[in-house]
Amino acid sequence: METLVGTELCFPQLINSSCRKSTRPQVEAMLIYTLMSSICLLTVPLNLLVIISISHFKQLHTPTNLLLLSLAVSDFFVGLFIIFQIMIIDGCWLFGDLMCSLWVILSSIIISSSAGTMVLISVDRYVAICYPLHYFTKVKPKRVQVCVCLCWMFAALFNSVLLKNNLQHPGRYNSCIGECVVDIDYIANFFDLIVSFLFPITLIVILYSRIFGVAVYQARAMRSHIAVVTTKVTAKKSEMKAARNLGVVVVVFLICNCPYFCFTLTSQNNVYTATSVSIVIWLFHLNSCLNPLIYAILYPWFRKSIKVIVTLQILKPDSCRTNML
Secondary structure, eight states: OHHHHHHTBSSTTOTTTBOBOOOOOHHHHHHHHHHHHHHHHHHHHHHHHHHHHHHHOGGGOOHHHHHHHHHHHHHHHHHHHHHHHHHTTTSOOOSOHHHHHHHHHHHHHHHHHHHHHHHHHHHHHHHHHHOHHHHHHHOOHHHHHHHHHHHHHHHHHHHHHHTHHHHHSTTTTOSSBTOOEEEOOHHHHHHHHIIIIIHHHHHHHHHHHHHHHHHHHHHHHHHTTOOOOTTSOOOOHHHHHHHHHHHHHHHHHHHHHHHHHHHHHHOSOSEEETTOOOHHHHHHHHHHHHHHHHHHHHOHHHHHHHHHHHTTGGGSTTGGGOOOO
């Protein structure tokens, strides 16, 4: 009987203080393990291809692509962190209290930076479509790089301050050994929802509503053969196509992330455990896998860059100057 009880504990040698393993059916656990492993195995290499493509080929160093690079970096780390999620399927955290706090803080930074990058993408398309004459004078690669760095720095600072108690006192809220619990007070949770969810989502929706309105106006003007007034310059067809493609990325982001934040918003408990499993978490992870697949479908340059990388042509001298468009 003692052996049976010991096998149900995360740390069998700590009979009195160890957490128990989850009693999830083996079939369900295997299904979750397979799904998460598949997402991880797709997310990491696909986003790595995006990072290599945009970083290596000089022709792809456009302001919009630099924003996609930032998004790919955050998605890449989401894929890596799925490994920790896979390893706690049985309900046991085996990496210690400090690693638990670091994992949660880094995950929060990535979530916030993803939302911030989506806002920057929406602003980029808004300026390109609504103010095409000012786009190339106002939106430059260096300025975009600064904005991306500020976005990541703000996400790091904000979440470090928000979760500093959990970092200063790792494992403070654990009820047993082998648990990863994070506590956020209601005020901090409220600010987190505003900064990481409500404000970005509202801004994204407003900007893309404006973009959609301008696109509809220009389409009607073209069908009616009415010249656009000189004060309103028609955006290029390529810019409209880019807005449409990035609109798909934004919509997928909203579909996959809104349930996660809504779950957090309606949660009656402000204590979150790393072992809790919900469909909203799978959706959040799935978004990081879908983004590079969307690029592969909508962007010819990504398909071409994959071919160059996979065939090792990228190792040739001056391969960075290869024509990708």
